[in-house]
Amino acid sequence: MTEKILKAKDLKRGMKARVVSINEEEDVCPRLLELGLFPGTEFQVVKIAPLGDPIEINLHGYKLCIRRSEAGCLRLVELD
Amino acid sequence: MLNSIDIPKAARALPQIALVGNPNAGKTSLFNALTGSRQKIGNYPGVTVEKIVGSLELEGQQHELIDVPGLYSLTAISTDEEVAIGALLESGQAPELVIYVLDASNLERNLFLFSQLAETSLNVIVALTLTDVVKREQGEIDLAALSSHLGCEVIPVVAYKETGISQLKDAMVRALADPRELELDVGFPQIVLESADRVVDQMNRWGVDLKRKDARCVLLDEHCTTGDRFREIPELWNVVEEERAKIFGHTVQAKTVDAQSRYAWAAKVKRDSYIAPTVPRKFTKSDRIDAVLTHRFFGLVFFLLLMYGVFQSIYTLAAPFMDLIDGGKTAFADFVSPMLAGAPAVQSLVVDGIIEGVGSVIIFLPQIMILFLFIAILEGTGYLARAAFLMDRLLGWCGLNGRAFIPLLSSFACAIPGVMAARVMPDQRSRLMTVLVAPLMSCSARLPVYMLLIGAVIEPRYGPIWAGFSLFLMHFIGLAVAIPVVLVLNKGIFKGKRLPFMMELPKYQWPRWKDVLLTVVSRAKVFLVTAGTIIFAMTVIIWALLYFPRGDEKAYKAQWVAQGHVAQGEEFDHFLEMRQREDSILGRFGRTIEPVFKPAGFDWRLTTAILAAFPAREVVVPAMGILFGTGADVDEESPSLQSSMNAAKWPDGRPLMTPWSAASLMVFFALCCQCMATLAAIKRETNSWKWAAFAFGYMTALAYVLSIAVYQIGSRFG
Numbered sequence: 092m093t094e095k096i097l098k099a100k101d102l103k104r105g106m107k108a109r110v111v112s113i114n115e116e117e118d119v120c121p122r123l124l125e126l127g128l129f130p131g132t133e134f135q136v137v138k139i140a141p142l143g144d145p146i147e148i149n150l151h152g153y154k155l156c157i158r159r160s161e162a163g164c165l166r167l168v169e170l171d
Numbered sequence: 172m173l174n175s176i177d178i179p180k181a182a183r184a185l186p187q188i189a190l191v192g193n194p195n196a197g198k199t200s201l202f203n204a205l206t207g208s209r210q211k212i213g214n215y216p217g218v219t220v221e222k223i224v225g226s227l228e229l230e231g232q233q234h235e236l237i238d239v240p241g242l243y244s245l246t247a248i249s250t251d252e253e254v255a256i257g258a259l260l261e262s263g264q265a266p267e268l269v270i271y272v273l274d275a276s277n278l279e280r281n282l283f284l285f286s287q288l289a290e291t292s293l294n295v296i297v298a299l300t301l302t303d304v305v306k307r308e309q310g311e312i313d314l315a316a317l318s319s320h321l322g323c324e325v326i327p328v329v330a331y332k333e334t335g336i337s338q339l340k341d342a343m344v345r346a347l348a349d350p351r352e353l354e355l356d357v358g359f360p361q362i363v364l365e366s367a368d369r370v371v372d373q374m375n376r377w378g379v380d381l382k383r384k385d386a387r388c389v390l391l392d393e394h395c396t397t398g399d400r401f402r403e404i405p406e407l408w409n410v411v412e413e414e415r416a417k418i419f420g421h422t423v424q425a426k427t428v429d430a431q432s433r434y435a436w437a438a439k440v441k442r443d444s445y446i447a448p449t450v451p452r453k454f455t456k457s458d459r460i461d462a463v464l465t466h467r468f469f470g471l472v473f474f475l476l477l478m479y480g481v482f483q484s485i486y487t488l489a490a491p492f493m494d495l496i497d498g499g500k501t502a503f504a505d506f507v508s509p510m511l512a513g514a515p516a517v518q519s520l521v522v523d524g525i526i527e528g529v530g531s532v533i534i535f536l537p538q539i540m541i542l543f544l545f546i547a548i549l550e551g552t553g554y555l556a557r558a559a560f561l562m563d564r565l566l567g568w569c570g571l572n573g574r575a576f577i578p579l580l581s582s583f584a585c586a587i588p589g590v591m592a593a594r595v596m597p598d599q600r601s602r603l604m605t606v607l608v609a610p611l612m613s614c615s616a617r618l619p620v621y622m623l624l625i626g627a628v629i630e631p632r633y634g635p636i637w638a639g640f641s642l643f644l645m646h647f648i649g650l651a652v653a654i655p656v657v658l659v660l661n662k663g664i665f666k667g668k669r670l671p672f673m674m675e676l677p678k679y680q681w682p683r684w685k686d687v688l689l690t691v692v693s694r695a696k697v698f699l700v701t702a703g704t705i706i707f708a709m710t711v712i713i714w715a716l717l718y719f720p721r722g723d724e725k726a727y728k729a730q731w732v733a734q735g736h737v738a739q740g741e742e743f744d745h746f747l748e749m750r751q752r753e754d755s756i757l758g759r760f761g762r763t764i765e766p767v768f769k770p771a772g773f774d775w776r777l778t779t780a781i782l783a784a785f786p787a788r789e790v791v792v793p794a795m796g797i798l799f800g801t802g803a804d805v806d807e808e809s810p811s812l813q814s815s816m817n818a819a820k821w822p823d824g825r826p827l828m829t830p831w832s833a834a835s836l837m838v839f840f841a842l843c844c845q846c847m848a849t850l851a852a853i854k855r856e857t858n859s860w861k862w863a864a865f866a867f868g869y870m871t872a873l874a875y876v877l878s879i880a881v882y883q884i885g886s887r888f889g
């Protein structure tokens with residue numbers, strides 16, 4: 092399995108990614124943790140809004156829409 | 172805010188039962204099924220932002236049922252959440268029983284909040300919702316396993332089919348009779364538990380009584396309110412800090428450990444109690460619909476067509492009803508008028524004041540009901556959430572978010588339902604911003620003014636294409652101005668942290684028609700009450716200001732005759748009426764402040780009409796009818812009003828109406844907050860006159876400045 096650092100703005104439809112770390116200091120991060128986006132979580136991009144943002148991801152058996160900018164406090168790696 | 176110290180029970184008249192759960196878990200549906208009192212149900216996460224109370228009878232005893240706004244966690248990040256959590260955890264407020272509404276189709280995330288709740292001393296049972304969805308997807312829930320993991324009763328319900336409701340009530344009776352604290356152990360890492368034990372030991376030595384789960388809460392969550400008791404006492408707090416350092420070293424962060432532990436527990440519960448379908452389906456029906464409706468091209472096309480269709484039908488479907496109401500109003504006035512012929516002041520009050528006032532409110536009812544019919548259907552099917560998803564980029568960059576789309580769209584029909592609909596915004600700040608810019612959207616009460624001026628001035632000169640384009644521009648200008656307003660509000664006035672945008676797209680389904688109907692009826696009622704009373708009162712006041720004092724009819728007659736006319740007939744009557752208005756309180760005031768509006772190209776007549784329209788802009792066309800001497804009985808398409816406006820001149824003989832004075836007047840109407848009812852709605856929703864005054868102030872200032880700019884700049888170019 093090759094792992095490649097990924098930025099939230101480069102997420103594309105169908106892509107799978109894993110969270111490797113999260114910056115707890117940023118405003119939105121506690122909520123992202125509570126919604127299940129913590130280190131170790133894997134998710135897949137399900138939809139991208141026609142204007143490019145927000146995106147819908149599938150994690151822990153449910154789907155969530157977030158903005159790319161707000162996923163910025165996550166460090167991601169690409170899975171394939 | 173996590174708090175697991177014993178929460179004292181409240182001293183209240185009725186025992187209280189609270190429905191708690193994630194947004195869209197089905198709380199409102201369950202609330203309605205339990206109370207019978209219908210509530211608005213939506214697919215929109217966070218639709219219940221107020222505390223909603225109902226009553227429920229269990230074995231002859233009345234209980235109070237509260238529908239707590241949807242929560243993701245017991246750590247609040249917004250005022251709304253703070254309020255909701257406070258209702259559960261604040262001392263003296265704790266309900267006797269909490270029904271945790273657990274969405275069976277989204278077990279893991281729903282169990283996160285449950286795990287937090289189970290660590291408080293609240294008495295909790297679980298209502299398992301959306302089991303029909305799980306079944307449809309060929310999954311299955313092992314209730315016994317789930318219940319043993321959670322440590323409390325789990326009752327499956329399907330609220331709209333009323334299944335499981337009586338079993339739930341029985342379980343509620345049992346739980347109320349035998350309140351218990353849940354002993355949930357989500358299995359935190361050993362190192363955390365050992366630290367917690369050491370903290371408990373140390374605290375006991377200092378004489379502080381602390382439970383292990385409270386110690387853990389203090390260690391992992393710096394906002395844990397249990398810690399407040401000794402945060403200020405350095406000796407005690409040092410104990411906590413030391414143990415924290417032992418657990419985390421310098422790499423792992425506390426909240427991460429907390430979330431990971433809870434989700435690990437939730438995953439285990441799901442493994443044990445959820446039987447997945449043997450052949451997992453790759454694409455559900457909703458996915459297939461979304462492939463088109465959120466498609467980057469077809470999704471937008473569909474959205475635009477749908478919005479166009481909605482608005483088109485608001486106008487066309489409502490038109491016959493509006494004509495009917497208008498006809499009814501005129502017929503009624505004609506019927507009443509002769510009866511009061513003996514008392515002209517009373518006659519005028521009843522006909523021009525009261526009947527006109529009531530009529531001007533009721534005439535909007537068809538549009539408002541049709542608008543909310545569409546909104547309720549879109550919401551019921553799940554499309555509204557897609558619309559927010561589609562529009563977020565457009566609205567998000569300036570500080571709003573996709574959800575603001577609904578209130579702003581509604582405001583194009585009428586700002587009052589728009590302001591009311593701003594409750595779908597999940598946090599106070601974006602709600603307030605939406606409420607403040609909603610009245611900038613061009614509501615349908617502005618339409619007659621546009622039609623009148625475009626019909627009188629633009630169309631005869633430039634033809635129908637420019638007429639249509641002007642109409643479009645007028646609807647666009649409010650939206651265009653809203654963007655900088657939001658930017659300024661966001662940067663300058665509302666400081667502090669912004670809330671993340673998070674939402675879910677519910678599965679598509681057929682709307683429940685009963686709910687749709689109830690939404691329409693309840694919204695219509697709110698409109699009639701909020702708008703009705705104010706518009707009505709204001710119309711009467713404006714009537715009085717334009718009616719009193721009564722001038723000397725003989726002198727007017729002499730003027731008329733001196734101009735070489737015969738003192739009888741309709742034209743004479745209109746002249747008399749016009750002269751009376753000119754000398755009325757408002758007419759004199761309009762003349763006095765004419766210089767203020769002169770730079771915008773308005774003479775005293777337009778100025779007086781504008782002043783008269785401040786409480787409710789719908790009076791403006793009849794007011795112009797009177798002031799231009801064609802009588803109040805005109806509408807925007809009356810040729811007589813259009814031609815007398817075109818004939819009107821400044822004292823120096825220049826024509827009053829030029830394309831630029833028309834444009835300036837339309838801009839003024841487009842931007843000015845001439846609607847007391849909207850201000851009342853803003854006051855109602857923000858709970859302060861301050862914001863109503865703010866909306867009024869900034870809109871009036873913008874209208875004034877921009878209409879002058881349009882007139883002055885435009886006139887330079889001819």
Ligand SMILES: Nc1nc2c(ncn2[C@@H]2O[C@H](COP(=O)(O)OP(=O)(O)O)[C@@H](O)[C@H]2O)c(=O)[nH]1
Pocket residue numbers: 192193194195196197198199200201211212213214215216217218219241300301302303304328329330331551677
């Ligand atoms: N299929 C199904 N839909 C449900 C059930 N309970 C609620 N819903 C739907 O889920 C959506 C959200 O429900 P609501 O009660 O507003 O959730 P709340 O946000 O928790 O108050 C609505 O469209 C409901 O009609 C259920 O048991 N089965």
